[in-house]
Amino acid sequence: DGGITQSPKYLFRKEGQNVTLSCEQNLNHDAMYWYRQDPGQGLRLIYYSQIVNDFQKGDIAEGYSVSREKKESFPLTVTSAQKNPTAFYLCASTNTGGSSPLHFGNGTRLTVT
Amino acid sequence: AQSVTQLGSHVSVSEGALVLLRCNYSSSVPPYLFWYVQYPNQGLQLLLKYTSAATLVKGINGFEAEFKKSETSFHLTKPSAHMSDAAEYFCASYSSGGSYIPTFGRGTSLIVHP
Numbered sequence: 001d002g003g004i005t006q007s008p009k010y011l012f013r014k015e016g017q018n019v020t021l022s023c024e025q026n027l028n029h030d031a032m033y034w035y036r037q038d039p040g041q042g043l044r045l046i047y048y049s050q051i052v053n054d055f056q057k058g059d060i061a062e063g064y065s066v067s068r069e070k071k072e073s074f075p076l077t078v079t080s081a082q083k084n085p086t087a088f089y090l091c092a093s094t095n096t097g098g099s100s101p102l103h104f105g106n107g108t109r110l111t112v113t
Numbered sequence: 114a115q116s117v118t119q120l121g122s123h124v125s126v127s128e129g130a131l132v133l134l135r136c137n138y139s140s141s142v143p144p145y146l147f148w149y150v151q152y153p154n155q156g157l158q159l160l161l162k163y164t165s166a167a168t169l170v171k172g173i174n175g176f177e178a179e180f181k182k183s184e185t186s187f188h189l190t191k192p193s194a195h196m197s198d199a200a201e202y203f204c205a206s207y208s209s210g211g212s213y214i215p216t217f218g219r220g221t222s223l224i225v226h227p
Contacts, residue, residue, distance in 0.1 A: 004156075031213050040122065042203070042219035050213060058214075090156055096213045099145040099164040102205075104156030 002027045006091050006105035013085075013112050021076045021108045023091035029103070030096045032074035036060060037088040037107075046089075049074055050096055078110065085112045115140050117204050119218035127226050132191040134221050136178075136204030139185060144206040146187045147215070148178055151201040160202075163187060174198070199225045 004025045013019045025032065034046040045058030049068040063082025068074055074093075078085045088109050092102040120135040138144055145164055149157040161172025168180045178189045187204060204218040 006156075033214075040219075043217045045214065048214060088154075092157075094213060099162060100213075101147050101149075101159045101162055102157070102215060104149075104158070106156045107154065109154065 004091055004093055004103055004105035006089075006108050008108060009106070011108055011110045013110070015112055016080045017112075018080060019078050019085075019110065019112075021078070021089055021091075021110070023074045023076065023105060025072050025074075025091075025093045025103070025105075027093060027103060028071070029093035030071070031094050032068065033092045033094075033102065034058075034064070034066065034074070034076045035090040035092065037090060043090065046076065078112075085110060115144070115206060115208060115216045117206050117216050117218040119202075119204050119221050121221055122219065123222045123224060125224040125226065126194045128196055129193050132176075132189070132194045132198065132223065134189040134202050134204075134223065136187045136189065136218060137185050138187060138204075138206045140206060140208050142208045144208055146178075146180065147205045148172065148176070148187075148189050149203045149205065150174075151203065151220075153200075157203060160189070194223075194225050196225050196227065199223055 007022045031050045033048040035043040047066040049055035065077045091105045094100045094102045116139045118137045147162045148160040151157045161170045163180045171177045176191045205215040207215045
């Protein structure tokens with residue numbers, strides 16, 4: 001079955017360490033997205049990519065970095081510059097063109113202490 | 114700029130009662146509209162989408178939504194709530210012909226009482 005896989009489900013890190021969250025899709029979607037979710041704040045867009053080797057900052061990109069070297073992969077690195085990294089991170093993908101909805105992974109819950 | 118407003122961060126209903134979750138959008142061009150559901154510690158799942166083919170859209174799990182251009186609304190309803198409907202619901206939109214960056218509402222938490 002096609003879908004989006006995020007790993008790991010839970011991640012724990014010490015403050016000051018960079019950490020990379022994985023997102024892989026086998027839906028052949030062009031566009032991929034990273035969202036951050038905090039209680040009561042809905043979804044906030046971190047980065048998005050609509051084509052391989054190209055990506056754009058979203059609303060809260062500071063302290064994060066991404067790469068899009070392959071169509072199916074869009075890893076997110078949470079750097080030590082992110083002041084409040086503890087959150088639930090969601091990856092999504094879709095086809096560009098038409099009215100395609102986003103398909104979401106099951107998320108990674110990152111806890112930094 | 115687009116915006117999506119969901120009225121009420123929490124909605125509480127009794128099992129068997131009507132569910133009504135409100136969503137209003139603002140868009141200068143005809144939008145695509147979506148409702149998603151999120152269960153705890155999971156990603157979002159698509160409930161239904163509006164693409165201008167029909168104003169009343171039926172989705173999964175007995176949910177439906179009606180697009181009303183005059184009211185710029187896309188409210189989600191279900192005739193009879195079930196305990197398993199308790200979850201977070203998100204309304205989202207993006208404009209046809211625009212960039213593929215959906216605008217999400219802040220979500221409504223549906224609480225179902227026995």
